[in-house]
Amino acid sequence: MSSYSVSRRRVTLGLLSVLLAAVAGLSLAIGAIPTGLWEALARLPAAVGLILSPHAPPQFNAAAAAGGADQLAMVVAEIRLPRLLLGVLTGAGLALCGALMQGLFRNPMADPGLLGVSSGAALGAVAAIVLGGQWLARLDGEWAATVAAWLLPGAAFGGGLACLFVVHRLSVAGGKTDIATMLLAGIAVSAIAGAAIGLLSYIADDAQLRDLIFWSLGSLQITDWRKLTAAMVCVLPMLLILPRFANALNANLLGEREAGHLGIDMERIKRRLIVGVALVVGVIVSLTGVIGFVGLVVPHLLRIVIGPDHRLLLPASALFGAALLVAADIVARSAVAPAEIPIGIITALLGGPFFLYLLVRFHRARTLP
Numbered sequence: 001m002s003s004y005s006v007s008r009r010r011v012t013l014g015l016l017s018v019l020l021a022a023v024a025g026l027s028l029a030i031g032a033i034p035t036g037l038w039e040a041l042a043r044l045p046a047a048v049g050l051i052l053s054p055h056a057p058p059q060f061n062a063a064a065a066a067g068g069a070d071q072l073a074m075v076v077a078e079i080r081l082p083r084l085l086l087g088v089l090t091g092a093g094l095a096l097c098g099a100l101m102q103g104l105f106r107n108p109m110a111d112p113g114l115l116g117v118s119s120g121a122a123l124g125a126v127a128a129i130v131l132g133g134q135w136l137a138r139l140d141g142e143w144a145a146t147v148a149a150w151l152l153p154g155a156a157f158g159g160g161l162a163c164l165f166v167v168h169r170l171s172v173a174g175g176k177t178d179i180a181t182m183l184l185a186g187i188a189v190s191a192i193a194g195a196a197i198g199l200l201s202y203i204a205d206d207a208q209l210r211d212l213i214f215w216s217l218g219s220l221q222i223t224d225w226r227k228l229t230a231a232m233v234c235v236l237p238m239l240l241i242l243p244r245f246a247n248a249l250n251a252n253l254l255g256e257r258e259a260g261h262l263g264i265d266m267e268r269i270k271r272r273l274i275v276g277v278a279l280v281v282g283v284i285v286s287l288t289g290v291i292g293f294v295g296l297v298v299p300h301l302l303r304i305v306i307g308p309d310h311r312l313l314l315p316a317s318a319l320f321g322a323a324l325l326v327a328a329d330i331v332a333r334s335a336v337a338p339a340e341i342p343i344g345i346i347t348a349l350l351g352g353p354f355f356l357y358l359l360v361r362f363h364r365a366r367t368l369p
Contacts, residue, residue, distance in 0.1 A: 009312050023326045027084045043073040082228050083220050087326040090288050093235050093280045095321020098295025099314050100273055103249035109358055111295040112281045116163040117185040119193035119233035121285035124159020128152050130200045130208055152228050156286030161278040163189045217293040218344025220329050234283045242276050246310035291344050293351020
């Protein structure tokens with residue numbers, strides 16, 4: 001990599017890091033309890049102490065605050081900080097997976113939802129919510145809480161991977177993966193998963209149905225550090241590993257045959273990327289519900305601005321995706337405060353028109369002489 005490319009990479013990633021830090025600070029400061037930015041940041045050490053304390057309350061409540069703990073520190077520890085971390089994890093994961101899928105399929109309109117990953121992960125998570133309650137009721141309290149923290153991410157990953165495995169098997173012929181067949185199979189499998197989700201929603205009780213409706217619209221509401229820790233353990237390593245495929249994706253831009261001539265086994269790369277995307281998207285969907293268009297919009301915008309080099313595009317997508325989703329969450333919880341708009345609605349309002357723009361642009365490009 002030339003010195004110019006290295007300096008350009010550093011400047012771009014540095015600016016995006018500053019943007020993410022600024023949005024993260026606003027996320028900690030904005031909420032039902034009005035605070036200043038520096039006041040919220042000053043409570044971070046106390047908030048971390050509350051989180052690490054063995055006597056920390058499971059969630060914020062007035063009685064705990066009255067017991068002597070600083071109220072703002074508890075709000076930061078049990079509400080704002082986990083929500084911020086989940087937003088960063090979700091935005092970075094979805095945007096990175098979108099960039100990987102677009103590079104793998106050489107299509108700016110590709111995202112994990114097209115391959116059935118999101119629908120399969122949603123099916124696994126819904127099955128865990130509707131059917132897992134009775135099974136968890138048989139376990140002891142502390143053991144049940146630990147299992148519950150891993151049940152939803154595990155079920156979502158299993159569902160996403162199962163659907164992706166079916167799609168992949170249907171699209172492989174003669175040892176080669178046909179991209180067009182894979183996309184069509186992904187649409188069909190997504191429809192089947194949607195029907196299964198509808199059936200599970202039909203048999204759910206009132207409490208489960210309310211959870212499913214709110215969860216299906218997407219939300220970053222979380223006060224359970226066990227679940228967040230489980231997600232971080234699964235997703236963070238993948239966010240560090242997946243960008244290592246940047247050179248292979250750059251070669252794939254020339255075509256699979258050309259990449260093969262350069263000594264790159266694209267079939268092996270496809271399998272690894274597909275499993276990695278299934279893991280990341282499955283775990284994220286299990287905690288946040290379905291949040292659309294982040295994986296579509298972020299990589300395409302950055303590709304227009306910084307170019308198609310995946311060595312820069314992949315980490316930049318992760319940083320910008322995190323910043324964008326945290327900013328969307330600020331809008332979602334402050335636009336109609338004290339009520340909250342599901343964040344999936346905010347991302348759909350942003351991503352839907354952009355997707356239509358991509359369709360029109362793609363259609364015009366194909367019809368031009």
